[in-house]
Amino acid sequence: MTETQLFFLAGSGVKEIRKGGTVTSWGWGSAGSWTKLKEPKKSSYKKVKYNKKNKSKAGKASGWKLGNNNTLCGTVMPKSAVRQVDGVERTVDVRYRVRGYTFYGKKKKVKKKSVQYKTTYTTAKPYQYQLQYKDKPSVATTYSTFKDTDGKYYAYFSPVYYDGDAQVNSPSRMKHPTSFNVTYGEVRKNLNSTANNNESRDNSGTYVYTNVRSNIVKLELEWTGLNPEEGQELLNVLNATNTYTGVNETTLKNNYIIAQYLDPQTGKAKNGTFFPSDRKVEKYPNGMYKSVSVTLTEV
Incomplete structure (x- = not known):
C-alpha cells in the first residue's frame, strides 16, 4: 500500500477562474479609490487655537450600503456597473x-493670537465615497479550495488530512508528488568569542559550535505529468506571496506556505510553516506539465 507523504499545502492568493472550474457564487471584490463627492456639505466650520500638531485627516468610514442610483451630495451611487472578470x-x-x-487651515494672526480654521465633515455629512463591486467569483475545481475564513488557498494530495488528532475527509484532491524528500538540518554558531581562526574552529583548530536550532525541515517536492489545469492550480498555491482582502475588509499577508506532511521521525502527520525556493517548471509543447519542482524550507 502506498503511503501518503504530503497531505496538503496552503498558500495565500486570490482565487481565479480556471478552465474547467465552475463559478458557484459571487462575492464583494475589487474597490475603487476614495473620491470626493461633487457637492459635500460641511458639518461644522469654526475657528480654533493654532497647534502645529493639527493635521488634516480622513474620518472613520461608514458601513456599506447597496447603490440604488440615488444621488448623494451631487454624486450618483450606481446600482450596477460593467466590470472585466x-x-x-x-x-x-x-x-x-x-x-x-x-481639514485644518493655515496659521493666521487674529488680535495677537495664532488661530486656524477647522472644517469638519462626518458620515452624516460626508466628504468622500468609495465604491465596491460584486466581481469576486468563488470557483469549484477538482483540485483545490479557497477558504474565505483565513484567506488561504488549499491543495490536498490525500483523501484525508488531520485537524489535530481528528482525521478529516479532503474536499478535493490533486496528484501526489512523484518525488518527496525530507532533510533535517541545524543552525550552528561558534559562541567562543576569543576564537580568531574562523567562525567554526577555535584557535587550536578544534571544531567548536553550538546548535542555535536543531532539526529544521527542508522538503524537496516534484510533480510530474500534470495537465494544464492541475499545473495552474498547483502554482497558484506555491506562488504564495500575494495578499488577500477577506471578510470585514481585513487584508491578510500570507507570504509563507503551510504544509502538512508525514514526519519520518514520528510516522505521524505534522504541520509546518515554510518559504519556497524558486519554482522550476518544465512543460511539453502540448501544454502538459513535464515537471514542477520546489524546495520548501521551514521558517
Whole structure:
C-alpha cells in the first residue's frame, strides 16, 4: 500500500477562474479609490487655537450600503456597473460607503493670537465615497479550495488530512508528488568569542559550535505529468506571496506556505510553516506539465 507523504499545502492568493472550474457564487471584490463627492456639505466650520500638531485627516468610514442610483451630495451611487472578470465583461452589483474628513487651515494672526480654521465633515455629512463591486467569483475545481475564513488557498494530495488528532475527509484532491524528500538540518554558531581562526574552529583548530536550532525541515517536492489545469492550480498555491482582502475588509499577508506532511521521525502527520525556493517548471509543447519542482524550507 502506498503511503501518503504530503497531505496538503496552503498558500495565500486570490482565487481565479480556471478552465474547467465552475463559478458557484459571487462575492464583494475589487474597490475603487476614495473620491470626493461633487457637492459635500460641511458639518461644522469654526475657528480654533493654532497647534502645529493639527493635521488634516480622513474620518472613520461608514458601513456599506447597496447603490440604488440615488444621488448623494451631487454624486450618483450606481446600482450596477460593467466590470472585466477574467477577460469577460459582466454587469455586477455595486455598494458604497462614505467617510468624513477634518481639514485644518493655515496659521493666521487674529488680535495677537495664532488661530486656524477647522472644517469638519462626518458620515452624516460626508466628504468622500468609495465604491465596491460584486466581481469576486468563488470557483469549484477538482483540485483545490479557497477558504474565505483565513484567506488561504488549499491543495490536498490525500483523501484525508488531520485537524489535530481528528482525521478529516479532503474536499478535493490533486496528484501526489512523484518525488518527496525530507532533510533535517541545524543552525550552528561558534559562541567562543576569543576564537580568531574562523567562525567554526577555535584557535587550536578544534571544531567548536553550538546548535542555535536543531532539526529544521527542508522538503524537496516534484510533480510530474500534470495537465494544464492541475499545473495552474498547483502554482497558484506555491506562488504564495500575494495578499488577500477577506471578510470585514481585513487584508491578510500570507507570504509563507503551510504544509502538512508525514514526519519520518514520528510516522505521524505534522504541520509546518515554510518559504519556497524558486519554482522550476518544465512543460511539453502540448501544454502538459513535464515537471514542477520546489524546495520548501521551514521558517
